[in-house]
Amino acid sequence: xxxxxxxxxxxxxxxxxxxxxxxxxxxxxxxxxxxxxxxxxxxxxxxxxxxxxxxxxxxxxxxxxxxxxxxxxxxxxxxxxxxxxxxxxxxxxxxxxxxxxxxxxxxxxxxxxxxxxxxxxxxxxxxxxxxxxxxxxxxxxxxxxxxxxxxxxxxxxxxxxxxxxxxxxxxxxxxxxxxxxxxxxxxxxxxxxxxxxxxxxxxxxxxxxxxxxxxxxxxxxxxxxxxxxxxxxxxxxxxxxxxxxxxxxxxxxxx
Amino acid sequence: xxxxxxxxxxxxxxxxxxxxxxxxxxxxxxxxxxxxxxxxxxxxxxxxxxxxxxxxxxxxxxxxxxxxxxxxxxxxxxxxxxxxxxxxxxxxxxxxxxxxxxxxxxxxxxxxxxxxxxxxxxxxxxxxxxxxxxxxxxxxxxxxxxxxxxxxxxxxxxxxxxxxxxxxxxxxxxxxxxxxxxxxxxxxxxxxxxxxxxxxxxxxxxxxxxxxxxxxxxxxxxxxxxxxxxxxxxxxxxxxxxxxxxxxxxxxxxxxxxxxxxxxxxxxxxxxxxxxxxxxxxxxxxxxxxxxxxxxxxxxxxxxxxxxxxxxxxxxxxxxxxxxxxxxxxxxxxxxxxxxxxxxxxxxxxxxxxxxxxxxxxxxxxxxxxxxxxxxxxxxxxxxxxxxxxxxxxxxxxxxxxxxxxxxxxxxxxxxxxxxxxxxxxxxxxxxxxxxxxxxxxxxxxxxxxxxxxxxxxxxxxxxxxxxxxxxxxxxxxx
Numbered sequence: 001x002x003x004x005x006x007x008x009x010x011x012x013x014x015x016x017x018x019x020x021x022x023x024x025x026x027x028x029x030x031x032x033x034x035x036x037x038x039x040x041x042x043x044x045x046x047x048x049x050x051x052x053x054x055x056x057x058x059x060x061x062x063x064x065x066x067x068x069x070x071x072x073x074x075x076x077x078x079x080x081x082x083x084x085x086x087x088x089x090x091x092x093x094x095x096x097x098x099x100x101x102x103x104x105x106x107x108x109x110x111x112x113x114x115x116x117x118x119x120x121x122x123x124x125x126x127x128x129x130x131x132x133x134x135x136x137x138x139x140x141x142x143x144x145x146x147x148x149x150x151x152x153x154x155x156x157x158x159x160x161x162x163x164x165x166x167x168x169x170x171x172x173x174x175x176x177x178x179x180x181x182x183x184x185x186x187x188x189x190x191x192x193x194x195x196x197x198x199x200x201x202x203x204x205x206x207x208x209x210x211x212x213x214x215x216x217x218x219x220x221x222x223x224x225x226x227x228x229x230x231x232x233x234x235x236x237x238x239x240x241x242x243x244x245x246x247x248x249x250x251x252x253x254x255x
Numbered sequence: 256x257x258x259x260x261x262x263x264x265x266x267x268x269x270x271x272x273x274x275x276x277x278x279x280x281x282x283x284x285x286x287x288x289x290x291x292x293x294x295x296x297x298x299x300x301x302x303x304x305x306x307x308x309x310x311x312x313x314x315x316x317x318x319x320x321x322x323x324x325x326x327x328x329x330x331x332x333x334x335x336x337x338x339x340x341x342x343x344x345x346x347x348x349x350x351x352x353x354x355x356x357x358x359x360x361x362x363x364x365x366x367x368x369x370x371x372x373x374x375x376x377x378x379x380x381x382x383x384x385x386x387x388x389x390x391x392x393x394x395x396x397x398x399x400x401x402x403x404x405x406x407x408x409x410x411x412x413x414x415x416x417x418x419x420x421x422x423x424x425x426x427x428x429x430x431x432x433x434x435x436x437x438x439x440x441x442x443x444x445x446x447x448x449x450x451x452x453x454x455x456x457x458x459x460x461x462x463x464x465x466x467x468x469x470x471x472x473x474x475x476x477x478x479x480x481x482x483x484x485x486x487x488x489x490x491x492x493x494x495x496x497x498x499x500x501x502x503x504x505x506x507x508x509x510x511x512x513x514x515x516x517x518x519x520x521x522x523x524x525x526x527x528x529x530x531x532x533x534x535x536x537x538x539x540x541x542x543x544x545x546x547x548x549x550x551x552x553x554x555x556x557x558x559x560x561x562x563x564x565x566x567x568x569x570x571x572x573x574x575x576x577x578x579x580x581x582x583x584x585x586x587x588x589x590x591x592x593x594x595x596x597x598x599x600x601x602x603x604x605x606x607x608x609x610x611x612x613x614x615x616x617x618x619x620x621x622x623x624x625x626x627x628x629x630x631x632x633x634x635x636x637x638x639x640x641x642x643x644x645x646x647x648x649x650x651x652x653x654x655x656x657x658x659x660x661x662x663x664x665x666x667x668x669x670x671x672x673x674x675x676x677x678x679x680x681x682x683x684x685x686x687x688x689x690x691x692x693x694x695x696x697x698x699x700x701x702x703x704x705x706x707x708x709x710x711x712x713x714x715x716x717x718x719x720x721x722x723x724x725x726x727x728x729x730x731x732x733x734x
Contacts, residue, residue: 063631082639090637100632104650104731113646114636146731166636 009040009217013072014170014201015060020069022052022059022225029055030066031225039169042202044212044233047222048248053205056222057172060203061092074169090118093163097175099155101147107134107158108143111165119166126165133161137191153184157191164195171195173204209253213237221245316341319348323695346699347706350690354707357525357680363453363517365410367528369418370450372401374535376425377443380436382721390429390436398422451524451532453516457508461501469493482641521599525680527710532599534668537606541667542660544607545614546653550644552619563615570612576676578605583677602674610667617659621652654729661722665715682707 015037022030029052037043045053058064059071062078062085071078073088102110111130115121121129134140137157139150147155156176163171173192177185189211196202196215206212212219213233220230221244229236229245237253240246273279286296316335321327324343331341347354356364376397383389401422405415429436445459469489476485509515524532551563570578582601625648633643653660675684687703690696 061635063634086637086639089635092635094632094635096628096632096635098626098628100626100628102629102632102647102651104654104729114638117642117646118637148731162636 009038012039013037014039014041014074015203016070016072017060018070020059020066020071022055022064022066022068029225030059033069033227035220035227035230037170037201037203039201040199041218042196042200042216043204043218043220044216045203045205045220045222046207046209046212046248047228051222052225053222054174057094057174057203057205060170060172061089061094063094086118090114090166091168092170092172093166093168094172095156095159095163095174095176097178099147099152099159099179101155101159101162103147106144106146107139107150110147110158111162114162115165129165130161133164134158136164136194137161138187151184152180153187156180156184156188160188160191160195170201170203173202173206175205175207177206177208207252209237221248223248313340313342317344318342319344321345322349324697324699342702343699344702344706346690346696346702350686350693350696350703353686353689354526354682354703354710356528357686358523359519359525359528360517360523362409363519365405365408365414366450366453366516366519368404368408369401369410369414370447371531372397372404373418373421373443373446373450376422377440377447380433380440387429387433390433391426394422394426394429398426449516451519451528452521453518455505455509455513455515457505457512457514461505461508462497465493465496465501468496521597524599526682526686529599529674529679530668530671530682533603533606533671533674536603537610537667537671538664540607541610541614541663544611545618546649548611548615549618549622552615553622566608567612567615570608571616575606575609575670575673578609579673579677581605598677598679602677602679606667606670609670610663613663613666614660617656617663618652620659621654621656622648624655625651654726657722657726657729661718665718668715668718669711682710 013036015035017033017035020030020033021028033056045056047053055064059066059078060073066078074091076084076088078084078088101107102113105113108127108130111133112123112126115126115129116123131140131143134143137160139154139157142150142154142158147158150158160176176192177188180188185208189208192202192204192211193215204211204216216233218230219233219236221228221236221240221242223244229240229242231241236245237249240249270276274283285292287293312335316331316339318327318330318341321330321343322345324346327341327343327345331339335341352361352364356367359367375393379390379393383393398419401418405418410418425436425439442463445463448459449456469492472489472492473485476488479485480488548563548567551559552567554560554563579602582605583598586596586601629647629651630643633647638646672681672683675681680686680689683704687707690703691699
């Protein structure tokens with residue numbers, strides 16, 4: 001599988017980050033980040049908590065502002081220009097740790113809201129798309145329920161479907177399984193694996209190392225706001241170069 | 256001992272023991288559980304008994320037909336013996352018109368009645384959006400109410416026919432396209448204003464056209480110059496319309512198509528007519544202003560933020576009566592000489608601002624209660640600020656704040672009685688004072704206040720029940 005999907009990676013650059021720095025007040029959260037993501041790549045970012053990995057992917061759709069350097073997503077540079085930000089956001093889907101579904105809307109309304117209001121898709125068409133993606137994440141029968149009536153795993157799959165309804169070219173996952181019970185993690189990971197096999201460009205912040213080994217074509221390890229090491233998953237796990245990476249891996253794989 | 260057992264006959268269900276069910280169980284647990292509770296129960300029953308024995312004869316000896324307080328007392332004395340007390344509701348029979356309409360001329364009473372009935376027709380599409388059954392029910396009640404009361408108030412035949420036709424038309428529309436009944440809600444303010452104050456029909460229509468111009472400029476300008484400048488241009492266009500074109504347009508239309516009602520001055524308004532006019536207008540305008548102020552207070556833009564904070568803190572820091580005095584006295588000094596700015600309108604504006612400042616803080620509480628993830632999810636989907644607010648944030652924040660919003664509304668409605676201090680005839684002080692100054696009813700004390708209080712209670716209780724219905728209907732998160 002890994003070999004087959006490797007072929008889908010094109011030379012086209014999806015995301016380019018050069019010399020990016022970010023501060024929270026005096027605190028230097030992201031330090032000199034340089035990374036390039038090609039279309040079709042599946043990248044897993046890992047690292048200890050507080051290492052800046054969530055902040056990094058939240059910079060990619062400008063949920064966080066960076067203070068220095070350049071972030072170019074799909075050829076659009078993220079600046080203070082609201083038009084550029086809206087353009088990038090409608091091309092980049094994001095899945096959150098706590099799902100962030102809209103509790104006052106039904107599942108179907110959650111899925112059709114952005115296509116109708118941002119993409120100006122007619123309601124019927126948006127609903128058809130929504131049902132298509134709900135079937136893909138295997139919960140079409142929940143379409144008319146409210147998020148509060150669903151289990152965590154179902155909610156997270158709805159959140160993935162909600163992002164997909166905008167037909168994004170890039171998907172960001174911010175610890176999508178950290179808030180889930182162990183038995184629900186698998187159903188969400190299965191959905192993500194399926195997405196990866198279809199060639200979606202994905203950046204995942206996750207501690208699921210099994211997922212990283214199965215799906216990722218590159219693993220990035222971050223610590224103290226910096227990229228410490230990046231490599232192919234096989235190399236990364238079997239032969240880590242830096243001491244910090246070795247320590248981290250021994251701690252999370254050690255038991 | 257033989258351990259084998261097989262049941263051959265099933266036991267029938269039995270009621271729990273007498274001491275463990277119904278009123279006896281409840282009483283044992285709640286009234287007589289400890290010596291202290293027994294003592295408190297006895298004391299409570301004693302107080303209730305004392306209140307009932309003291310007030311019951313007063314209610315039971317009520318007199319409904321009399322022409323003066325003295326006659327009332329004679330009737331009570333004759334029927335219940337010397338020294339007995341009795342309520343004298345005959346006063347209400349004689350003065351109810353003033354309690355409801357103030358000095359509004361009785362021949363024109365059909366106009367406030369019609370406006371009141373249509374108020375519910377206008378509110379129902381908002382209160383029960385998209386629910387044809389409730390909509391039909393309310394419109395049906397409005398129709399029955401109007402047919403009955405307009406006939407009693409001897410409305411002119413043409414007005415009677417037109418209003419019945421209007422409500423029947425709305426009823427029919429509610430069956431086919433309930434959403435379209437909202438247009439009646441939009442048109443209602445102008446209609447209501449015309450019905451209540453009279454004058455040329457063109458006055459309120461042309462004034463409303465200002466809002467249409469505002470919207471038109473905003474709608475067609477925004478693709479070219481952006482949202483905020485278009486909104487600004489719309490406001491400027493509307494203000495120019497009101498300042499310079501309004502009067503000439505009204506005059507020319509009036510000379511071409513003279514269609515008017517007898518005009519009624521603001522000083523003839525009084526009683527619940529006044530309270531409801533101020534209350535309903537205040538409620539309907541304070542909510543949108545309050546929402547804007549709450550959003551303004553959270554804004555990143557320094558000027559917007561400090562203006563909102565300044566407005567809210569100033570209005571909340573000042574007693575309502577001060578604002579009402581400002582409305583009645585000071586505002587006149589600031590306005591250009593010769594402008595006749597209606598006193599009721601001035602009071603409405605300041606009451607609206609007062610409620611809006613409180614609502615802004617209430618809504619800010621609702622906004623603060625939303626998890627950050629909701630804002631982030633809306634942003635990540637590419638919704639812009641206003642869409643995110645309208646579709647995601649406000650529906651949830653307002654839902655959280657419903658109890659406090661309705662409390663503020665109830666407070667506003669009851670505060671309308673304070674307009675007595677600026678010489679308007681509110682039902683509680685204004686009308687009651689006039690009644691008690693009447694030589695026939697001098698000395699009457701409890702009855703007018705109980706009557707007015709009961710009407711206030713019915714209206715406020717209705718609002719409170721509606722808010723509970725709304726909360727239940729909107730409860731979607733923990734099912």
